[in-house]
Each structure stands twice: as C-alpha cells, then as structure tokens.
Amino acid sequence: xxxxxxxxxxxxxxxxxxxxxxxxxxxxxxxxxxxxxxxxxxxxxxxxxxxxxxxxxxxxxxxxxxxxxxxxxxxxxxxxxxxxxxxxxxxxxxxxxxxxxxxxxxxxxxxxxxxxxxxxxxxxxxxxxxxxxxxxxxxxxxxxxxxxxxxxxxxxxxxxxxxx
Numbered sequence: 001x002x003x004x005x006x007x008x009x010x011x012x013x014x015x016x017x018x019x020x021x022x023x024x025x026x027x028x029x030x031x032x033x034x035x036x037x038x039x040x041x042x043x044x045x046x047x048x049x050x051x052x053x054x055x056x057x058x059x060x061x062x063x064x065x066x067x068x069x070x071x072x073x074x075x076x077x078x079x080x081x082x083x084x085x086x087x088x089x090x091x092x093x094x095x096x097x098x099x100x101x102x103x104x105x106x107x108x109x110x111x112x113x114x115x116x117x118x119x120x121x122x123x124x125x126x127x128x129x130x131x132x133x134x135x136x137x138x139x140x141x142x143x144x145x146x147x148x149x150x151x152x153x154x155x156x157x158x159x160x161x162x163x164x
Contacts, residue, residue: 007147014132020154022124024161026116029124030087042160045152059084064101089115108137
C-alpha cells in the first residue's frame, strides 16, 4: 500500500506543509511520535542517531534532544510543547540550542502543528505545518536536505511500525 507523501514549501508564507500516511492505526502512530523509547528509534535520519536529554510531554513541557552524527557531532534541538490533544494533535515551538537547552544566540524559532487522523484501511495520516520566523530559515531548511531527511526518518518509522 502506498504511503502518500506531500512536502510543500511556501517560501512567501514561510511554511512547510508535510503530509504522510502510515500503514498502522492512529493509536500506534501517535505512540511512535509521543513515547520517547519509540521516538528515539526513528527521529534521526540514518546513519545519524538521536540522544534525548529531556522529555516532558505536557503543555509547557520541554523536549531537549540531539541529532548525533557518525563522528560524534551533536546538533541540539529545544522544543516546548504548546498544545496537546491526546491521540490527535500536538504543537511545539522549537529552536537550536546547546546541550543545556540554552538557545543559540539569534537562533530563529519554528512553530510546528502536527495532527493525526484515521484513514481507510486502519491507516493514519499525519499532517504537519511548520512555520518559520524568517525567509532565510525556511530557505535553509528547504535547501539543506530537510525533505530528504524527513523521507528517511519516515522510512525508518514505517519499519518500526511494522515490527511493533
């Protein structure tokens, strides 16, 4: 079964719209996005891995994690959960930071809204809109391989969902 994928940047609106379907029920996909022991297995594009330092999945809670490269380099990300509708949606404000969660000076923020819905065949559609503060940041994401990284992580998530 095909897992329809949409990656639609809108530079003028400073948004990227990402939609992906998964061959698993919404409850299972929700868990893969919100339970750290599952999320850590797929959130970094191979051969990178993820390292979680903080995970507090509550409104106002923080997720502090690093993408770890093959030579040990770490790119830290700070996300604050701004809204949670259990089983169906969550939103975050994110930025790059150091390993202690201190924002990188002048680091731009992004805002992510992710929604989960059941579709035919006991499948799930995940619909995400990422909004950026400035045009240079969205260009950096679009030109820097974010689409390819998203495809790679969702491929790993497909494997995880099939094995769970």
